[in-house]
Amino acid sequence: MSALKPKHQRLVLLGFALVALLAAGLLAAWALRNQASYFYLPDQMKANPPAVGQAVRLGGMVEKGSLKTLPDGVTIDFTVTGRGNAQIPVRFTGIVPDLFEEGSGVVAEGHLAPDGVFIASTILAKHDENYVPREMQGMTDTKAAKMAEKTTVGLQ
Amino acid sequence: MHGFANPKRFLALARWLTPLCLASGLLICAGALGWGLFEVPPDQLMGQTVRILFLHVPFAWLGMAGWSTLALCSMIFLVWRHPLAALGARAAAAPGAVFTALCLITGSIWGRPTWGTWWVWDGRLTSMLVLFFLFCAYIALAGAAEREGVSPRIPAIFGLVGAVNLPIINRSVVWWNSLHQPPSITMGKSAIDPVFLVPLLISTLGFTLIFAGVVLARMRALLAHTQAEARLRRKAMEAA
Numbered sequence: 001m002s003a004l005k006p007k008h009q010r011l012v013l014l015g016f017a018l019v020a021l022l023a024a025g026l027l028a029a030w031a032l033r034n035q036a037s038y039f040y041l042p043d044q045m046k047a048n049p050p051a052v053g054q055a056v057r058l059g060g061m062v063e064k065g066s067l068k069t070l071p072d073g074v075t076i077d078f079t080v081t082g083r084g085n086a087q088i089p090v091r092f093t094g095i096v097p098d099l100f101e102e103g104s105g106v107v108a109e110g111h112l113a114p115d116g117v118f119i120a121s122t123i124l125a126k127h128d129e130n131y132v133p134r135e136m137q138g139m140t141d142t143k144a145a146k147m148a149e150k151t152t153v154g155l156q
Numbered sequence: 157m158h159g160f161a162n163p164k165r166f167l168a169l170a171r172w173l174t175p176l177c178l179a180s181g182l183l184i185c186a187g188a189l190g191w192g193l194f195e196v197p198p199d200q201l202m203g204q205t206v207r208i209l210f211l212h213v214p215f216a217w218l219g220m221a222g223w224s225t226l227a228l229c230s231m232i233f234l235v236w237r238h239p240l241a242a243l244g245a246r247a248a249a250a251p252g253a254v255f256t257a258l259c260l261i262t263g264s265i266w267g268r269p270t271w272g273t274w275w276v277w278d279g280r281l282t283s284m285l286v287l288f289f290l291f292c293a294y295i296a297l298a299g300a301a302e303r304e305g306v307s308p309r310i311p312a313i314f315g316l317v318g319a320v321n322l323p324i325i326n327r328s329v330v331w332w333n334s335l336h337q338p339p340s341i342t343m344g345k346s347a348i349d350p351v352f353l354v355p356l357l358i359s360t361l362g363f364t365l366i367f368a369g370v371v372l373a374r375m376r377a378l379l380a381h382t383q384a385e386a387r388l389r390r391k392a393m394e395a396a
Binding site for chain 1: 196271273279319333340
């Protein structure tokens with residue numbers, strides 16, 4: 001045992017300490033995995049619904065074809081889906097971010113109403129990990145102009 | 157490694173490596189950012205705001221690389237007792253803190269038009285803010301240890317303990333549902349179109365060179381400071 005040089009002793013000791021520390025940190029983070037999530041997925045909300053009126057967040061995809069504007073012009077209804085089959089109907093009154101559209105990611109802050117509709121008070125758009133250039137070539141001029149208008153509005 | 161632990165040899169190397177890193181880094185950054193600003197097409201969803209990618213990603217990488225440098229130097233100092241490694245850790249702290257702050261600021265500016273919010277307390281943003289606080293704490297601790305003549309092993313141990321946050325930042329978007337998107341670049345594949353990826357990698361290289369240059373310059377300054385103090389002490393002894 002005494003054959004180890006002091007610096008090797010320190011190396012071994014520090015190695016053990018680091019492994020123990022990392023394991024402790026990762027275990028703590030792992031234990032937090034439910035509490036530290038920023039939002040419920042639709043499946044999680046269906047399986048384990050929060051109390052009616054409790055402030056929570058719901059995140060998922062805006063289902064294609066589900067987005068409807070109500071007659072008052074500022075209230076929208078849409079359905080949020082996830083990887084599973086669960087669907088949560090959402091209602092929101094207000095202005096949505098530029099990236100919010102059908103088929104894209106969304107995080108809604110709000111609460112569940114007794115009838116199972118999620119009443120959102122804030123809508124955040126969730127970008128995915130893909131970065132794809134917009135192809136202006138091959139588009140008609142009006143379409144390209146519309147695209148440019150859509151993504152630059154509010155930036156000037 | 158023992159060769160570079162010799163301050164004389166380190167200084168001889170750093171004397172020409174410092175300006176080389178800084179100058180080439182500035183040139184590469186200017187080129188990559190000009191390219192990103194004027195040549196790259198807009199993103200199909202985010203439009204023009206995608207250009208902040210070329211700042212935000214290198215800043216995030218250098219915030220984390222900064223703490224990795226700090227932790228590695230701390231480890232070398234604790235095990236092999238190289239005084240230069242302690243200087244390296246101290247030199248990496250301030251630029252690391254600056255890049256982490258810049259990452260948080262650019263991310264916030266980017267979040268407003270894309271997500272619709274300046275800030276959310278999700279796993280990625282929160283763990284990155286914790287990294288910034290760790291840098292601040294390290295700077296305060298290392299400064300206090302030097303002023304009070306306490307062992308530099310205390311900030312070194314803190315540097316190692318803080319490294320626990322690095323895998324948490326990295327995994328935060330995978331373990332927990334977060335508003336921040338999952339990693340775009342994983343082992344061997346990228347969800348970023350080459351049109352964006354190439355200038356991004358070049359700008360990352362440029363900022364990394366600037367970071368290395370700043371760390372080397374600060375190490376030289378810290379060495380000069382120590383030498384000046386030693387000389388003053390010697391003078392005072394002779395006079396007495």
